[in-house]
Amino acid sequence: MPRDLFEDLVNAAPLAVPPMPAAFNRRVHQRLNSRLLAGQLFDLAFKGLAYSFVHLGLALAGLFVFTCTGRFDRPDTPQGDPLS
Secondary structure, eight states, X not given: OOXXXXXXXHHHOOSOOOOOOTTHHHHHHHHHHHHHHHHHHHHIIXXXXXXXXXXXXXXXXXXXXXXXXXXXXXXXXXXXXXXX
8 A cells, every 4th residue: 555645744743833924925015026036127128128129220220321322121022123
């Protein structure tokens, strides 16, 4: 007959577990929330904004080139394409 591991642990625990502090959940939530907020702000500042600035810069550079030359050069179109 297999033995139940959890019952063995309950029966083998000679020490009483102290009660949980009243402000335990509040302290955990405050530490966790501040770390989550810091992580999300870091992600926004160094990934999201950088990504959007690069793509905005590429669009503005394309607008500048089109304004100066009158041509919209796309590297993914063949040279004989009439739309390029």
